[in-house]
Amino acid sequence: MRIITVNLPKSYLNAIDALTGQKGLYPSRSELIRVAVRDFLIHELDAAKSFQKYQQNQIRLAKQPQQIDDSMFVRVPINEGAIEGVTEYKTYKLVKR
Numbered sequence: 001m002r003i004i005t006v007n008l009p010k011s012y013l014n015a016i017d018a019l020t021g022q023k024g025l026y027p028s029r030s031e032l033i034r035v036a037v038r039d040f041l042i043h044e045l046d047a048a049k050s051f052q053k054y055q056q057n058q059i060r061l062a063k064q065p066q067q068i069d070d071s072m073f074v075r076v077p078i079n080e081g082a083i084e085g086v087t088e089y090k091t092y093k094l095v096k097r
């Protein structure tokens with residue numbers, strides 16, 4: 001994992017703190033943020049499938065599979081166990097809006 005710095009409003013931190021810790025749903029701020037970002041990515045990348053441009057690219061790639069660029073795809077972890085780590089990914093194609 002990589003460490004990043006994010007600036008959030010105090011109200012966001014208060015809400016995050018209410019959901020973390022011994023009495024919260026998540027063990028830490030980091031875990032809550034990882035889950036939120038993963039869910040956001042899954043939602044946004046699923047929505048991208050419905051864009052016309054995505055559908056046109058799928059047809060073009062099916063006709064010319066040798067021209068597929070690996071940078072056009074992102075793998076999002078679907079599950080993550082405490083001991084074994086990420087065991088399953090979902091792959092999405094990136095498109096410009």
